[in-house]
Amino acid sequence: MPPRSVYIHIPFCTNKCYYCDFNSFVTNNPQLIWDYLYALEREMERTFSALAPQQVETIFVGGGTPTFLDRDQMHFFLETVQKHLGSKLTSSYEFSMEANPGTTDHDKLTVMRAFGVNRLSFGAQSFDDRLLKRLGRIHSADEVRRSVETALMAGFDNISIDLMFGLPEQTLADFERSIGHALALPLSHLSAYSLKVEENTLFHTLYQKEQLPLPSEEDELAMYLMLIDRMEQNGLMMYEISNFAKPGRESRHNQTYWLNEEYYGIGAGAHGYVQGRRHVNAGPLAVYMQMAADGLPRVEEYAVEAEEAMENEMILGLRLRRGVDLERFAHRYGRTVQQEFGEVVSRQKEKGMLEESEGYLRLTRQALPVGNEVFMQFLRD
Secondary structure (H helix, E strand, C coil), X not given: CCCCEEEEEECEECCCCCCCCCCCEECCXXXXXXXXXXXXXXXHHHHHHHCCCCCEEEEEEEECCHHHCCHHHHHHHHHHHHHHHHHHEXXXXXXXXXXXXXXXXXXXXXHHHHCCCCEEEEEEXXXXXXXXXXXXXCCCHHHHHHHHHHHHHCCCCCEEEEEEECCCCCCHHHHHHHHHHHHCCCCCEEEEEECCCCCCCHHHHHHHCCCCCCCCHHHHHHHHHHHHHHHHHCCCEEEECCEEECCCCCCHHHHHHHCCCCEEEECCCCEXXXXXXXXXXXXXXXXXXXXXXXXCCEEEEEECCHHHHHHHHHHHHCCECCCEEHHHXXXXXXXXXXXXXHHHHHHHHHCCCEEEECCEEEECHHHHHHHHHHXXXXXXX
């Protein structure tokens, strides 16, 4: 079966945040944006001609900042998506778009709703203006609130907020205040990620110079545990180690990744997983657009062997709070988790890191803060 999920990348941003290593570009050249959208259209045509989707359950537009597009660009982009995928959408589809506060006026949001976008994910990161400035963000906490209010007025009722913790000079009290401000908004979903200092970012340069005063590991752990408690107290249940939602509002698209299911990947630097093969698109805009003019803009493609697929199934599936479906694993691979990873599972159970319940293998609550250490055990030499 063709994938039922589609990821599309819009790489443009108003500025480059100090922690960001995503494939994103700052530009004030509207022609460059139009040229990219035309290249994106060509890639869609070739991709869906090679393997036509039959049913599409989720679309996710990420970036960059997709809402960096102006109204006319947004209209053209969504019209292109509608042309290729509109007739394939299921009746209960989820169409998400990432948005930055301050880039979503009512007119643009109305266009988005008219073309079927029904879920917004705002990159708030913090409700502390001092910390936002430290991150290189150009919005304020008030702009987050106004953006959510504008989205509601435009007819959106499925809104997610992204927060970050473990930030330079951030205290537990700082993070708790940001959580409180987020919970005061009419959210259906919240994602919260600890800061990772990535190479090729300003933060990495500062870190190497010992000029990035990060919280201690103990303080960062306290932030994470407090996050879990506050979310559950307010009816947003943890369904993945960094994601919380009201019942029925879990991100269906992101669960495609965690369930190790296939998806189309469109755009500069996008990754895809189709018919047992993973691919990576060219990231630099000039390279992507030239390759898209000549054919599919892929710089890497390889078949996923069964052993790697089973490792991925465990590592990704254990991120979900319900864990790995043991029956599904056996049906999918013709091998049980016990046959493939029995020693690892037994060892992690003895350590109190894994537990089995009602046909699922999952992290214990005490393992949540150190999940990556557990995941690594499923990588074979």
